[in-house]
Amino acid sequence: MARPIVVFNCARNYEPGSLEQDMPRVVAACDVRLTEARDGPDLARELAEAQVLVARRDPVGKATFELTPNLRGVVTGGVGVEKVDVQAATDLGIVVANSPGNSVTVAESTLLLMLALAKQMPLWVAAARAGQEPTSQMRGMELRGKTLGVVGYGRIGKIVTGLARAFGMRVLAYDPFVASDGAADFVALEEIFRQSDFVSLHPVLTPETFHLVNADRLALMKPTAYLVNTSRGGVIDEPALIAALEHGQLAGAGLDVFETEPPRTDNPLLRMDNVIGTPHGLSHADESVRRCATMTEDNVLAIVEGRLPPFIVNPKVRWRAEALV
Numbered sequence: 001m002a003r004p005i006v007v008f009n010c011a012r013n014y015e016p017g018s019l020e021q022d023m024p025r026v027v028a029a030c031d032v033r034l035t036e037a038r039d040g041p042d043l044a045r046e047l048a049e050a051q052v053l054v055a056r057r058d059p060v061g062k063a064t065f066e067l068t069p070n071l072r073g074v075v076t077g078g079v080g081v082e083k084v085d086v087q088a089a090t091d092l093g094i095v096v097a098n099s100p101g102n103s104v105t106v107a108e109s110t111l112l113l114m115l116a117l118a119k120q121m122p123l124w125v126a127a128a129r130a131g132q133e134p135t136s137q138m139r140g141m142e143l144r145g146k147t148l149g150v151v152g153y154g155r156i157g158k159i160v161t162g163l164a165r166a167f168g169m170r171v172l173a174y175d176p177f178v179a180s181d182g183a184a185d186f187v188a189l190e191e192i193f194r195q196s197d198f199v200s201l202h203p204v205l206t207p208e209t210f211h212l213v214n215a216d217r218l219a220l221m222k223p224t225a226y227l228v229n230t231s232r233g234g235v236i237d238e239p240a241l242i243a244a245l246e247h248g249q250l251a252g253a254g255l256d257v258f259e260t261e262p263p264r265t266d267n268p269l270l271r272m273d274n275v276i277g278t279p280h281g282l283s284h285a286d287e288s289v290r291r292c293a294t295m296t297e298d299n300v301l302a303i304v305e306g307r308l309p310p311f312i313v314n315p316k317v318r319w320r321a322e323a324l325v
Contacts, residue, residue, distance in 0.1 A: 002031075003029065003031045004051045004052070004304035005030065005051060006030040006031070006032050006052045006053075006054060006300055006304070007033045007034075007035055007046055007047055007050045007052070007053050008033070008035070008053075008054045008056070009036070009054070009055055009056060010058050011034035012036065013056050022289065022290070022293040023297050023300075025301060026301065029301060029304070030052075030300070033046070038058055039058065039059050039060045039061055039064050040063040040064060041063075041067060043064045044063075044064050044067035044068050047064065047070075047071055049070060050068070050071060051070065051303060051304050051321075052071070052072060052073050052074070052303050052304060053071060053075070054075050054077060054296060055074050055075070055084055056077055056083075057083065059084075060083065060085070061084070061085030061089075062085055062092075065088050065092045065094055066092065071094055072303050072304070072319075072320065073095040073096065073097060073300075073303035073309065073321070074094060074095075074096050074097075075096075075097045075098070075099070075303070075309065076097070076098045076099060077292055077293075078099055078100070079098050079099070079100035079102065079155075080205070080232065081096060081204075082204070082206070082234075086313060086314055090314045092320070093320030094317070094319075094320065095303060095308060095312060095314065095317050095321070096312070096313040097299040097303070097312050098295075098311055098313055099292045099295035099296045099299065100155060100292075100311065101288055101290075101292035101293075102283040102291070103155040103159055104288065105284075105285040106156050106288075107156050107159035108163070109230050109256060109282035109283065110160050110163075110200050110230050111167075113228045113230070113256070113276060113282075114148075114200070114228055114254065116254065117198075117226045117228070117251075117252050117254050118141045118143055118198075118226070119140035121276070124138065143168070143198075144167060145170075146197040146198065147169065147170045147171075147172060147197050147198075148160075148164045148170070148196060148197070148198045148199075148200060149192035149193065149196030149198070150164075150171060150174070151174050151189065151192055151201050151202060151203055151212070152174075152202030152203035152204070153184065154175070154202060156230075157200075157202040160202065161173065161183050161184050162183065170185075171183065171184040172184060172185050172186075172191065173186050173187070173192075174186065174187060174192050175203075190220060193218070193220040193221050194220045194221075196221075197225050197226070198225065198227075198228060199226070199228065200228045200229075200230070201227075201228065201229040201230070201231045201235050201236070202231050203235060204231075204232075205232035205235060209234075209235055210234050211235070211240075212235050213227070213229075213235055213237060213240075213241070214240055215237065218249055219244070219249055221244075221249060223248055223249060223250065224251050225250050225251060226250065226251050226252050226253060227241070227254075228255075229253070229256065230257065230282065230283075233257040233258040233260070233261060234259055236255075236259070238259050238267075238269065241253065241269070245269075245272055245274065245275065252272075252274030253269070253276075254275075254276045255269065255275065255277045256277075256278045258279075258280070262280075263279060295311055298311070299311055303321070
């Protein structure tokens with residue numbers, strides 16, 4: 001009996017031997033194929049006989065799904081599914097699953113950026129490399145006693161809250177879809193920007209959260225406050241953030257994500273002394289990569305075996321695979 005076919009897009013993201021190391025169960029049970037084909041007829045041809053697509057950074061949607069009658073499911077290697085047209089998949093009976101194994105690492109990375117900004121770490125590193133002594137202007141701040149505003153109170157937002165409270169911070173939170181658990185004081189979104197010394201972004205990127213952080217909300221921030229984003233770049237209106245930083249409306253920003261990824265080398269944010277930018281990679285810890293890989297395997301193997309995946313994103317889908325089992 002032929003082995004089920006699983007296609008991984010974004011072949012460029014997989015080093016030789018990485019799938020054998022990270023996903024041995026999938027490699028053993030399935031015919032694994034890599035492709036650089038993009039959404040549409042080219043990708044559909046690669047998926048003609050496939051049961052599962054493991055999707056990474058390149059978008060995939062209706063233009064592909066309509067041409068792939070054998071496709072049972074799409075699995076993302078991390079928590080984000082914004083590159084997948086979940087509605088189109090659901091309409092066509094395709095199950096979508098994610099692999100939310102990097103929550104701890106992303107939360108720790110949020111605190112890393114907050115601490116680096118608070119302690120003016122880039123300035124100190126540059127001074128050491130230049131052989132300079134500290135000056136009276138080189139001083140940071142303590143997190144203790146400061147207010148953190150958490151936008152998006154899911155897995156990561158809750159872990160960030162716990163870490164921040166351990167540092168002695170007061171935590172405000174905003175999430176219209178989550179009830180308060182008592183660890184943070186829930187307030188209106190505008191109050192997050194108005195009251196916080198640090199604003200940390202953790203929403204899922206959707207049409208509703210696209211450019212959630214715009215010029216009006218940035219104008220509410222204290223000139224001493226910092227913005228941290230470890231969610232998705234599209235949550236921030238980047239031109240508005242650039243203008244706000246240039247005009248001193250906030251003190252700085254820590255960004256692991258950008259609207260265009262990898263970030264363009266001419267992005268003004270990368271040239272600002274009060275911005276710390278990293279290329280959407282702070283979640284790549286050994287532990288989180290292993291957890292995400294295990295979750296991806298669990299999802300893929302469930303789908304090829306005719307079972308709904310454990311980390312399903314669209315549980316109301318009328319799954320086309322049910323008619324094939």
